[in-house]
Amino acid sequence: METSERLPQEHRKLFRERMNLGVWFKSGEPWVWLTATAVGTSIIAVLGLIGIIAVKGLAHFWPADVITFEYESELGEQQISGEVVQRERVPRAQFEESGAGRAIDISGDPTRLMIKSGNRRVNPPDFRWIYTHDITKQEKQQDLITFERLEWGNAYGTIVELRQDGNAVSTVNPWRELKKRIGRVVDLRRQAKSIQNRSIDRINYKLEKLRLKQRKRELQGNFNTSDLDWQREQLNQEYALREHELNDINVELDRDTVVIAIAGGRESVIPLKNIVRAWQPNAMNVFSKFGHYCASIWAFLSEGSREANTEGGVFPALFGTVLMVLLMSVLVTPFGVVAAVYLREYARQGVFVRLIRIAVNNLAGVPSIVYGVFGLGFFVYLVGGTIDSVFFQAAKPAPTFGTPGLIWASLTLALLTVPVVIVSTEEGLTRIPKSLREGSLALGATKAETLFKVVLPMASPSMLTGVILAIARAAGEVAPLMLVGVVKLAPTLPVDGNFPFLHLDRKFMHLGFHIYDVGYQSPNVDAARPLVFATALLLVIIIIVLNLTAITLRNRLEARYREAMN
């Protein structure tokens, strides 16, 4: 009896609650929460992504302290100096199972450090793990020097002796003397490079041109080459002269060496010509460390890579990426705009145009590697091959344009991105008010005049939107590029001082491919890892900068035309 009386009451309560929930749902508030959560998640994902890349990439350039460790190992007492690049906890089970570590007398999970100990040639490996419980002693030696070398990676050690032509140099302050002599080597290297670039490369380029000219004449049945021989003779003489200068510099470069003591009691002789820079991290204060940090980042941006891309900078890849994207924009914009103008302004709107439009939209969905294959087959082999057999007969069998290169990569990406330019330009054209077109026509303008003077300027923000989308897509694309022009290591930049200055036929380097190459194809994974992050960060920044530039431009134009649009 009691229960049946209480039941309706409870029912009512339940009902009321449900009603409340129903009201809450109807108010739309859950959707607000849902959408806000989605937005929040996306923002966190983006910030987290950039954050991780930024932290890992930027930390690499900080001049880390070099610590000298003494530790126990199976081989007995060991000593190494190096930078701590990673610290991680190893689950105890895994540690015991591996059997690698020695028996330990601590409880909990052991911790291990990854030490970048350098000195790859005399004391490999240059990266090694040590367990913290094995360490018996650690200290920071103030006079420890980090050497960044052209070959063999970093070296860590203290100066034993400076040598000039094999004889010890007596000096009160060997560190200052060393720095002075490294400065001299840097100068000499710069001179040598300038002779190489300005003279020797240029002479080689001219000699190659001469060879092609001669070959061309021979193909035409003209064997009179006396004028060419004379020119060649001149060039060869100059070449000999320059080579001589270069040899002198090389002799000078070989003059100095430094003997260093490395951890574990060994010594190592480093020729100064092999040193990029040297610093004493443990003796530096925060400000000089910061100065060094900035210099390292600049070196990363402005220098070429060394040691199979695991050391040095990314300048050629940076340059190649930006140049390729710019070239792509220059190619895709007129093409996309002209196509859109035809489709929207001139073509009779009907089934056929609608089919074309559908095809264009679907083109945007084709996987990019397919474009790469197409670019290789069509641009490189067909177009490039034809160009070669018509204009570069003399260079055969070596291909000039019939091989992957900058122009083909740019064209392939232009093709890949042309749909977005067409679509957004068309959208812009439809948004131009009819009244403005009529106003122009009523003043006696032809259709073309109206198009150029009124319609296209007003549609320019939409075109730029298309270009922005194109850039965003093209700059991040790697797969098709590997087929049509990007290489792991390009011997020359696509722009140099030899006529015609921009060499569209050259192969080039690209940040996206560089990341892949450094990350996956590298012979020294540990050394390369920070560069992967730094390069990825750079690529992201470049895309952001290119986009922001275009977006600013677009917004300016949009502000100018906004009122006329309503």
Add this chain to the structure above:
Amino acid sequence: MTENSAPSESVIASPSGVRLAAKLVGSTDTRSPSELPADDVCLKVSNLALFYGSKQSLNEISMRIPRQRVTAVIGPSGCGKSTLIRCFNRMNDLIDGVSITGRIELNGLEIHDEDVDVAQLRRQVGMVFQRPNPFPKSVYENVAYGLRLAGKVPKSELDDRVEWGLKSAALWDEVHDRLNDSALGLSGGQQQRLVIARAIAVEPSVLLLDEPASALDPISTLKIEELIADLKTRYTIVIVTHNMQQAARVSDFTAFLYLGELIEFDSTLKIFTNPSESKTEDYVTGRYG
């Protein structure tokens, strides 16, 4: 001017108002356009018919539009007023599926002839639309637009012609110190006068105005009407309006169009005081509209 602008709709909107309206009519011309000597005819329309696809919008229209007078075209909306005046500068050519029969002679020359340059024709027959449509360029560039199209003009001459155009449109005093500012910053009324300046700068002989004041406030409307009175000494003006007082105030002749047919075309005084057709009387007295 001030006496004419005051009356409210209701003055004409009653049968007895027709007589009152006589006082409001600005023009004293009482001749019928059909009596005009051939020399005074600027546009001669004969048997003009127009089809949008299969739908007929103008039916056998014949009229003689007098030179250097203001001709108003009135009629309920959708009756074909815009369509009619757009025939005069061949703007209808731009619309797909339009077919036109009949003749339109401008100063004795058939405008549909094959050797007529449409751009040239449109420079002779200027047009101003219902909503001000200045280009998103500077005031100066708007007026110079048509001049530049005609060919290369020296800068000093261009300056003179722009100034002249703006003065003719009674806009110079208001904009002479901001010629390089965007035309979109002007008020609606100023924009409409700018568009008129743009049209007269190329020195047309005919000016077509399609409800030029319907999107404007009363003060701007007044200025436009004053401007029309000024301009009629130099141009043949055809103005479409749905505002009866406006037609009465500004025009010398009035054409009444109904369902694509020209019901009556006569002096404005006659149309508003003593129309021959009962449909016209019904319309001007507000029985339908």
